[in-house]
Amino acid sequence: xxxxxxxxxxxxxxxRIKVSAADLDAMVPELNGILAFVEQLGExxxxxxxxxxxxxxxxxxLRADVVNADPLTGxxxxxxxxxxxxxxxxxxxxxxxxxx
Amino acid sequence: MSDFTDLTLGAIRDGVAAGDFTAVEVAGAxxxxxxxxxxxxxxxxxxxxxxxxAAAQKVDADRAAGKPLGKLAGVxxxxxxxxxxxxxxxxxxxxxxxxxxxxxxxxxxxxxxDAGAGSLGKLNLDQFAMGSSNESSAFGATISPWxxxxxxxxxxxxxxxxxxxxxxxxxxxPAATGTDTGGSIRQPxxxxxxxxxxxxxxxxxxxxxxxxASSLDQxxxxxxxxxxxxxLLEAMAGFDPKDATSLDLPVPEWAAALSGDLRGKKVGIxxxxxxxxxxxxxxxxxxxxxxxxxxxxAEVVEISLPHTQYALAAYYIIAPAxxxxxxxxxxxxxxxxxxxxxxxxxQDMYAATRAAGFGDEVKRRILIGTYVLSAGFYDAYxxxxxxxxxxxxxxxxxxxxxxDVILAPTAPTPAFALGEKSNPLDLYLGDVFSVxxxxxxxxxxxxxxGLSGDGLPLGLQIIGKPFDEQGVxxxxxxxxxxxxxxxxxxxxx
Numbered sequence: 001x002x003x004x005x006x007x008x009x010x011x012x013x014x015x016r017i018k019v020s021a022a023d024l025d026a027m028v029p030e031l032n033g034i035l036a037f038v039e040q041l042g043e044x045x046x047x048x049x050x051x052x053x054x055x056x057x058x059x060x061x062l063r064a065d066v067v068n069a070d071p072l073t074g075x076x077x078x079x080x081x082x083x084x085x086x087x088x089x090x091x092x093x094x095x096x097x098x099x100x
Numbered sequence: 101m102s103d104f105t106d107l108t109l110g111a112i113r114d115g116v117a118a119g120d121f122t123a124v125e126v127a128g129a130x131x132x133x134x135x136x137x138x139x140x141x142x143x144x145x146x147x148x149x150x151x152x153x154a155a156a157q158k159v160d161a162d163r164a165a166g167k168p169l170g171k172l173a174g175v176x177x178x179x180x181x182x183x184x185x186x187x188x189x190x191x192x193x194x195x196x197x198x199x200x201x202x203x204x205x206x207x208x209x210x211x212x213x214d215a216g217a218g219s220l221g222k223l224n225l226d227q228f229a230m231g232s233s234n235e236s237s238a239f240g241a242t243i244s245p246w247x248x249x250x251x252x253x254x255x256x257x258x259x260x261x262x263x264x265x266x267x268x269x270x271x272x273x274p275a276a277t278g279t280d281t282g283g284s285i286r287q288p289x290x291x292x293x294x295x296x297x298x299x300x301x302x303x304x305x306x307x308x309x310x311x312x313a314s315s316l317d318q319x320x321x322x323x324x325x326x327x328x329x330x331x332l333l334e335a336m337a338g339f340d341p342k343d344a345t346s347l348d349l350p351v352p353e354w355a356a357a358l359s360g361d362l363r364g365k366k367v368g369i370x371x372x373x374x375x376x377x378x379x380x381x382x383x384x385x386x387x388x389x390x391x392x393x394x395x396x397x398a399e400v401v402e403i404s405l406p407h408t409q410y411a412l413a414a415y416y417i418i419a420p421a422x423x424x425x426x427x428x429x430x431x432x433x434x435x436x437x438x439x440x441x442x443x444x445x446x447q448d449m450y451a452a453t454r455a456a457g458f459g460d461e462v463k464r465r466i467l468i469g470t471y472v473l474s475a476g477f478y479d480a481y482x483x484x485x486x487x488x489x490x491x492x493x494x495x496x497x498x499x500x501x502x503x504d505v506i507l508a509p510t511a512p513t514p515a516f517a518l519g520e521k522s523n524p525l526d527l528y529l530g531d532v533f534s535v536x537x538x539x540x541x542x543x544x545x546x547x548x549x550g551l552s553g554d555g556l557p558l559g560l561q562i563i564g565k566p567f568d569e570q571g572v573x574x575x576x577x578x579x580x581x582x583x584x585x586x587x588x589x590x591x592x593x
Binding site: 001003007008011012013014015016017018019027030031033034035037038039040041042043044046049050051052053054055056058060061063070072073077080081083084085086087093095096097098 | 199200201202203204300301302315316341342344345347348407409410412413414416417424428431432433434435436437438440444445446447448449450451452454455458463464466467468470471474477480481483484485486487488489490491493523524525528539540541566
C-alpha cells in the first residue's frame with residue numbers, strides 16, 4: 001500500500017499536525033519509502049499466531065481503594081498541576097473559545 | 101589524586117567511603133570537566149553543577165557523622181533528559197517541552213539520589229528518543245569525543261542516548277542513565293567504547309520517563325565497566341506500583357555476584373545475524389568475541405532466530421504506533437509550547453502547536469503511527485506486526501532452551517559522521533542487531549571489543565534470558581577481561 005498527498009493530508013489532520021503544502025509533497029515519498037519497507041511483513045505466515053500483548057508476562061494489579069494512596073499521584077495539588085500550563089486562568093487550563 | 105575523571109564509578113564510591121578523597125573533590129572535578137567540554141561536545145542540555153555539589157556535600161557530611169552511605173554515595177551522574185527531574189528543565193530534546201519544569205521526580209532518578217548520587221545535568225538525546233544519531237535533538241546534536249584516525253570530521257555518539265555515551269566516553273561523567281527502545285543504550289555505547297545494559301522489560305520503573313513506545317521503553321545504565329553497569333543498574337531497578345508494567349521482583353545483587361567464569365555455559369551465535377557484506381571490522385570483533393567466550397570456558401554453538409529479518413519492519417510499525425498515541429498529550433493546553441495563531445480555535449491551536457513543537461523525525465513517526473492505526477489499516481499493519489513480534493519472541497524462547505546467552509554485534513558499523521545518513525530508512529537499518537531483543541523484552545548489553553581500522557570503537561552485544569541480567573553481565577565481564585579495551589578518545593576539546 002502507498003499513500004498520496006491527499007492521504008498524507010488526512011493523516012496529518014487526524015494527528016493534529018499542521019503541514020504546509022510543500023512539506024506534504026516532501027513527506028509523501030518519505031512515508032512511502034517506510035511503508036514499502038514494512039510491506040515485507042506480508043511474507044510472514046502468521047496464521048494461528050496471537051498478537052503480542054505483554055512482552056514479559058505480568059498481571060495487572062489493583063491499588064488499595066483509598067484516597068491519595070500515593071500522594072505523588074493523588075489529588076489536592078492543583079497549583080503543581082497548573083504550574084507548567086501555558087495559559088492557566090482562575091485555577092483552570094485556559095483554551096481558546098470552543099463555543100460560538 | 102590528580103584526575104578523578106578517569107576513575108570508574110566503583111572506584112569513586114569506594115574511595116569516598118574509605119576517605120581517600122571527598123565527594124566534593126570528585127564533584128568539583130567533574131563539574132569542571134563538564135563545563136570545559138560543553139561548547140565542543142554539546143552533551144548536556146542543562147548542567148546542574150550546584151546539584152552535584154550539594155549531593156556531594158551531604159555525602160561528605162554523612163560520612164563525617166558516621167552515617168551509613170548509599171550504594172552510589174559520592175558518585176556524580178549524567179541523566180538523560182528523558183527522565184523528569186523535579187525543578188530542573190526536562191525536554192526530551194524537543195521544542196515542545198522547552199521550559200517544562202517537572203513538579204515531580206521520576207522513580208529511577210529518585211532512587212539514584214536516595215542512593216547518594218548527584219546530578220551533573222540533563223544529557224542530550226534524539227528528540228523523544230526517536231533516532232540513532234542524536235541529530236533529531238532540537239538543541240543540536242551531541243558530537244562524539246571520538247574521531248577517525250587523521251580526520252577531524254564530527255562523528256555521531258549514537259542515539260538516542262548519545263549525550264550519555266559521549267559524556268561517559270569523554271570522561272565528563274563517570275556513568276549516566278540511558279533509555280533503550282530499539283537499541284538506544286547499546287548502540288551509543290558501542291559507538292563510543294563504553295558499556296551499557298538494558299535490563300529485562302519491567303525491571304526499571306517507567307514512571308516519570310517521557311514515553312516514546314511504552315511496550316519497548318526501558319531505562320538502563322551506561323558506564324566504563326561491566327561492574328559499574330551492574331552497580332548503577334542495581335540502584336535504578338526495583339518494583340514501582342506507579343508503573344503497571346513494573347516487575348514485582350527483588351533486585352538481585354548483580355555486582356557482588358559477577359563472575360567471568362563461563363564453564364558449563366552455552367553461548368549461541370545466531371546465523372541470521374551473519375549479514376551478507378557485513379562490515380569486516382564488525383565481523384572480526386564478533387569472531388574475537390567467540391574466541392574470548394570459549395577461552396572463558398563457554399561452549400559456543402550456532403543457533404537460528406528465523407524471524408530476525410522481519411524485526412525492523414515490525415519495530416517500525418509498533419514503535420510509531422505507540423508514539424502517535426503517547427505523543428497525543430502534547431496539545432498546548434497543559435504544559436509545554438503553545439502556538440495560538442490570531443483568531444485560531446482549539447483545533448487550529450493543537451495543529452499549530454504540534455507543527456511548531458515537534459521535529460521532522462517525530463512528525464514522521466507520528467504520521468506513520470497514525471496511518472497504521474487508522475481504520476481499515478489497523479489489522480494489516482499493527483496486528484500483523486504484533487503477530488510477528490510474537491514469532492520473534494518465540495524464536496528467542498526456543499534458542500534459550502539450548503543456550504544461556506547470545507553473542508552478536510551491537511551495530512552493523514562503527515560510528516558514522518553527522519550528516520552522513522540523510523534518508524530516514526538508512527538510519528533505521530542501523531538498528532538491525534539491537535531491535536530484536538527489544539521486541540522480545542530481553543536484557544541485553546554492549547561491551548567494547550576493539551577498534552576499527554579507522555580507530556573507532558566496536559561493540560559486542562550479549563542478549564540474555566528474561567530476568568537473567570546476571571548471565572548477560574557475566575558474559576560481558578568475560579569479554580571485558582579479554583578485550584582489554586583501554587583506548588579512549590584523544591582530547592581535542
